[in-house]
Every structure is written in C-alpha cells, then in structure tokens.
Amino acid sequence: MSTATPLFRGTNLVKEFKTGSAGPFGRAKAFRAVDDVSLEVRSGETLALVGESGSGKSTTARLVARLMDVTGGTVEFEGVDVTRTSGAALKEFRSAVQVIFQDPYSSLNPKHTVERLVTAPLVYQGRKIPGGARAFTRQLMERVGLNPLHSERYPSQFSGGQAQRIGIARALAVGPKLVICDEAVSALDVSVQAQVINLLRDLQADEGFGYLFIAHDLAVVRQIATRVAVMSQGRIVETGTRDDVFENPTHEYAKTLLKAVPRINPDWDRRRREADAARTAEERAS
Template sequence: MSFDDHTPLLRVQNLVKEFKQSARKQFRAVDDVGFDLSQRETLGVVGESGSGKSTTARMVARLIDPTSGSIEFQGEDVTTRTGAALRHFRGNVQVVFQDPYSSLNPRHTVEQIISAPLRYQGRKVSGGYRKAVKEAMDRVGLNPDHSARHPMQFSGGQAQRIGIARALAVEPKLVICDEAVSALDVSVQAQVLDLLRDLQREHDFSYIFVAHDLAVVRQIAHKVAVMSAGRLVEQGPRDAIFDNPQHEYTRTLLSAVPRINPEWESARKSRDEGNLTASSGN
C-alpha cells in the first residue's frame, strides 16, 4: 500500500490488549479501539484513570504489543514489526511522557539525552550531534549553552521541554504526548501547549494527546476520542464533542470542566481558522 495525502498517517483498527491476571483469567484493558489520524492533525484521547487511553497510546508507539488488531502507519502495517523495521518505525513515532524527571536519565547530560534517539537510529547529522542538540534546545526555548547540565538542574517546565526536544530530534511524523502537561503548573501548561502548537505549525507533524483534563484537550486537539473501561465510546471533531456530546459518559466528563472564557474561546477559534487557512494554502 502506498502512502499519499489521501491516506491517513495513522489507522488503528480493532485494537485489543489483554493482560494476564492469573493462570485462567485475562484482563482486557483495551477493547476494539479504532481511529484515523491525518497529517498535521491532533487527536485528543480522553478518559478517567484506567480507561485504557495510555495503554492505547503505548501500543500505537509499539512500546507494548497488542493482543489483536492492527496499526497502519503511512499505509503500511506495523503491528508486528521487529528488529530494524521496528527501529525505523520508532524514528517516525516519538513519545513525550507525563513526568519529565522520571523519563529523563538523571545521570545523563541534556546533550546525551537529546542525542540518544539520533544515536539509536544511527542518524548521520550535518555538523555533528552537538550542533543538532543545540538547535533542538533552541527550538523548544531552552538555552543551548546549558546542554552540559543534568535534568534536575531544570524546572519542571524546562525538563518537559527537554523531553520534547528529545522527541523532535529525529524529526518524527507523529508525537504521542502521554499526559505530557498534567504534572505541570497551570501557567507552565499553557506555555508548553503553545510550544507544541507552534512546533506543529513549523514542522507539520501530528499529535496523539492523551489527557484526563478536557479543558487542556480543548485547547490543542482538532478531534477527540473518549474512552471508558477500555472502549472508545465517542469520537469526532473537537467542537462537536464539546458542544454536542452524544454519549452519557462524555457528558459526565464535560460537566466537570470549568466554563471556558468566551473571549478566550473566540480568540482560539479565530486562531484555529487562520491556521487551517494557512495550511490549506501550502
């Protein structure tokens, strides 16, 4: 199957994940989940803790293997890839994790952390790894002169920017953000979300944004998938899900979301429409 602008960047079909609880009992954490994701698009995956959203994201990234179902990336089935083929796939799909400190090796410098995916992929970099690291740090708003520091010498927001820089170093097509801002203060969340949107406009990649906070998802997602007890109960364009939810579970989640400031919402819609027009003109 060839990949073109009409083929979804990612297509997930009938995805299932079961974990062994005992010799005779299996727990189904993800049950028959499916969705498509286009280039330059952000899918927000929401639900309560235990809903299966992070397990789904980790299967898409091939960090864990699905029990059944299929994952197609750029028109090719990557569900059972191993070895060099899996390594190549992971160069196109990167993950930003929830806790920036626990996901960054405290013994490594920022330069070692950000260059690790490049080294793992065996990428030849013009000007060397050090130059690539400094460019990546500059791209996410970090001081390139701090590349010799260690993660614990940075604030939480800065440490998460290191994680984002690491993910972007190999120029992926898809970035999976697994609760990537939930451990940050609200003001820092806003800065990181703005950064993620800016980077998407500059580099045309797609996001899967996993979160339990619907107010955050509304700020960044183009479409939303709602999960409950391992199943996908509702999905659709962001505004359709927020303005006219069809499933009772979605309505329950939304009832806990603080009211959106009307002036902010109007500005957000105008910005999104402008971005869509700009993308259509490219």
C-alpha cells in the same frame, strides 16, 4: 476530512493482561485493558484521547507506539501494516513515532547531560548526528525555548517545564511524523502548561506532524485538539471534532465527563475561535 491514507490507523485494537494462572481445566483469567479500539491520526492534526484514569488511554498509546504488542487488531503506519514488525523495520518505525511522557524527570536519565539525552535516539538508530552532537543539541534547545549554552547540564538542573522541553527536543531529534503526548502537560503548573501547549502547536505548524494527545484534563484538550475520542473502560464511546464533542456529546459517559469542564467565557471562546481561524488561514497562505 480528506480521504487520503491516514498517517496512523489502529483497527480493532485489543490488549489483554493475564490476572491469574491457568487452572487444570481452563484458560488463565485475563483483564481486557483495551477492547476493540479503532482510531486514526492524519498529518497536521491532533487527536485527543480522553477519559478517566484507568480507562485504557496510556495502554492504547503504547500499542500505537509499538512499545507493547497487541493481543488483537492491527497497527498501520502510512498504509503499511506494522503490527508484527521487528528488527530494522521496527527501529525505522520508532524513528517516525516518538513519545513525550507525563513525568519529564522519570523519562530523562539523571546521569546524562542534555546533549547525550537529545542525541540518544540518533545513536540508537545508528544515524549520523548532523553538524556534530553539540551543535545539533544546541540548535534543538533553542528551538524549544531553552538556553543552548546549557547543553552540558543535567535534568535535575532544570525546572519541570524546562525538563519537558528537553523531552520534546529529544522527540524532535529523529524527525518524527507522529508524536504521542502521554499526559505531557498534566504534571506542570497551569502557566507552564500554556507555554508548552503553545510550543507544541507551533512545532506542529512548522513540521506538519500528527499528535495523539492523551489527557484527562478536558480544559487542556479544548485548547489543542482537532478531534476528540472519549474512552471508557477500554472502549472508545464517542469521537468527533473538538467542537462537536464538547458542544453536542451524545454518549452519557461523555456528557458526564464534560460536565466537569470549567465553563469558558463566551466572549473569550469566540475570540479564541477567531484567532484559530486566522492562524489557520495564515498557515495555509504561507
């Protein structure tokens, strides 16, 4: 792996939540949801953070995006410590780091049209919308595989997969460098999952941004991840390349988790690897 500065680096991240009020002689009890987690993401790669529900994955994602303050540890972006960033600097950071959430409908205001939803991040940032809101929105809709003429429709008028594409378009609007996918395909049908995963891969190939891909479905992770970090009870217990973690896990929890993954036909798996290698070679040559 390159020794260049990672796009994102979290070091010894800790997040505690109080579970009761302090007594007269002591501190309030606290639950440690994220416990000494260190991870990094480089441009053009996908780090998948996997584990059971309640393992701390989504809390970690919110710390990375600065949607939640850390209790301990540091958050760096492009080599700059942004752990306590606020004001204009925090706005700039949030332009560079975007989140695609699990439930597309709950993350899209049902009272707003697609045009307003997609351009909202730019408006919040106080940035000019290139070419005007309608043209800009239609261009992004076409890019994520939606009919650009539907920019005046509302979220309820789209299917789940289409609504998630709107969320992706909204994330792309500000030109992010890191995109956090927090269970972004888990609520979709299997066939739609494949379409959205292909879209995410194509966008990454075009733009070169990094993904932090939060998931519990390891079959999905195997399709998209470059590296994998396995999380249990707030800690990362194993990390490595996708193939290393899937083929040779060393931690007992990782081994148990991976036993639940449906076995892949060896011929199909070989063809997938060959296709991935050919695709990477083509992208490097272009």
